[in-house]
Amino acid sequence: MHNKPYESKHLDRMRNIVMPKDHKLTHTRREFLSASVTVPATLAFASVLGIQTQVPEVRATPACGEGGARTPAQTEGPYFKPTSPLRTSLLEPGMPGTRVVVEGSVLTTDCRPIPHALVDFWQADDRGQYDNAGYRLRGHQFTDDTGHYRLETIVPALYPGRTRHIHVKVQAPNQPVLTTQLYFPGESANQRDVIFNPDLVMQVHNVEGGKLATFDFVLDVRSSGSRRSGT
Ligand code: FE
DSSP: OOOSOHHHHHHHHHHHHHSGGGOOOOOOHHHHHHHHHHOHHHHHHHHHTTOOOOOOOSSOOOOTTSTTOOOOOOOOOSOOOSSOOBOSBOOOTTOOSOEEEEEEEEEETTSOBOTTOEEEEEOOOTTSOOOSSSOTTEEEEEOOTTSEEEEEEEOOOOBTTBOSEEEEEEEOTTSOOEEEEEEOTTOGGGGGOTTOOGGGBOEEEEETTEEEEEOOEEEOOOOOGGGOOOO
């Protein structure tokens, strides 16, 4: 996957941000963070585009190909509901809150994309409330043929005891479920939340109309030929 020179890849990424319909983010967060430190000219380019670059977190999230690193699991919490609707947008008419697109890939630890992986999101609304009676701000989708997912939603509010987060379950076909949570960078409450894990911080940019957040899930998929199948 590292067959393009950095400069070209970075320009591709900028185009992805400006034109989110053409999204196919193929860069790991670690690549982006390290590149951001070493190539200031491209940061200037980002600034021209009005993109706010992020101060790197304490460490980058685990990326595929890094010694078997995988996305860590986290508690499901009290608000998961099964059988969420199949949908890629959790937005509803009149729903308040800052719009955010969350997107990325589901990958194996050796960087193979996982098509048809289940990605099931649930989150609080802009007042920190979960819908436990219905399915507001709940939805699942499946990665496409390139292992990509894309969610349209709002930025959840904090609620007592927790920093800002989105819950998610990820499951490759015929594999165990990974339950985890995604976090936002630069939140002061991250440091006060005992559940918070910096490995699960998304890369977030301000874009016209809201935010663009990216995160690649890395799953430890058992490579048994008999278990591989689509859904
Ligand atoms: Fe929660």
